[in-house]
Amino acid sequence: MRHRRSIDLMPREDAGDYGSTLDRLPEWYVLVAHCGKCRHQAQVDRRLIARTYGTDVPLARVPRILKCSRCQNRDGNKLLLGRLPRD
Template identity: 40%
Template structure:
């Protein structure tokens, strides 16, 4: 929400804070449909320890809502070091 003089009253950081919950347990048996709507989906790089959040709705639309996340783990690529080996899925909770 912005003030009429252009002052941001909420602040950009507080709107997009995602609470890290931890790694996704057993991604071989979890689909996009199994994850609640209020959870965010991201990736964790095994090489440089970078984490990044993905738009799970775009990914599920591209690969299908019933696709197992374990099959897509090999497609996770780190934007920092371009690593594709050993990257894992992580979960976060969206702000309410």
């Protein structure tokens, strides 16, 4: 799956090798939320989640925290990981 900014996205389940918590996830990964209702996608500020819930929050818990900014949905949301290009 590709984000509109041409960032390659993969489901969280495929990224298990990169860490199971926010603090273990490398900085070159971006978090993208996908709404289960309206299919809206938006980049998530991982530092805001870390400040609110702590850096040791499991990545499996993050989709339950998310709320769509377009339709206010909290059910069925997914977390996608995108890897930024490294030079």
